[in-house]
Amino acid sequence: MILSAVSNAPKGPAAYGAADGVLAPVAPQGTRAGDDDAPKGPGGGDGDDQVGIATKTRTRPKKPSMFKVLMLNDDYTPMEFVVLVLKRFFHMDLEQATRVMLHVHQKGVGVCGIFPYEIAETKVNQVMDFAKQNQHPLQCTLEKA
Numbered sequence: 001m002i003l004s005a006v007s008n009a010p011k012g013p014a015a016y017g018a019a020d021g022v023l024a025p026v027a028p029q030g031t032r033a034g035d036d037d038a039p040k041g042p043g044g045g046d047g048d049d050q051v052g053i054a055t056k057t058r059t060r061p062k063k064p065s066m067f068k069v070l071m072l073n074d075d076y077t078p079m080e081f082v083v084l085v086l087k088r089f090f091h092m093d094l095e096q097a098t099r100v101m102l103h104v105h106q107k108g109v110g111v112c113g114i115f116p117y118e119i120a121e122t123k124v125n126q127v128m129d130f131a132k133q134n135q136h137p138l139q140c141t142l143e144k145a
């Protein structure tokens with residue numbers, strides 16, 4: 001699935017999955033910790049009948065999901081401009097950039113690189129902004145790797 005850079009791209013940490021790194025506290029059945037509105041047991045006390053709160057913390061942080069940055073072909077953006085983009089934002093040399101540009105030109109789509117979500121999103125925005133500034137219709141999107 002291709003996620004549009006403009007409208008459908010996953011936003012922020014949700015892309016990593018919920019509760020990344022730390023698992024949410026598990027409340028004992030029926031009674032939430034520190035819940036003053038919870039019904040009181042016999043005697044009305046707010047006392048020692050609390051069951052402990054189980055928490056689990058990861059020792060190793062989860063590695064972030066990776067996203068492909070895809071470049072799309074169009075009929076108007078000059079080949080030289082695409083090569084410049086690949087050199088400037090993806091640190092390719094002339095030969096590599098030319099190869100990727102020709103691949104996109106011939107096949108319609110190509111991978112510029114694979115990055116953690118926030119870096120991939122930044123690259124897409126940089127490419128789209130740069131293309132717009134130069135009045136080219138070049139499109140760049142994200143796809144989960």
Ligand code: TYC
Nearest residue numbers: 072073074077078079104105
């Ligand atoms: N198809 C374009 C042309 O013929 C070149 C091009 C290549 C445009 C790659 C976009 O992502 C692209 N001028």
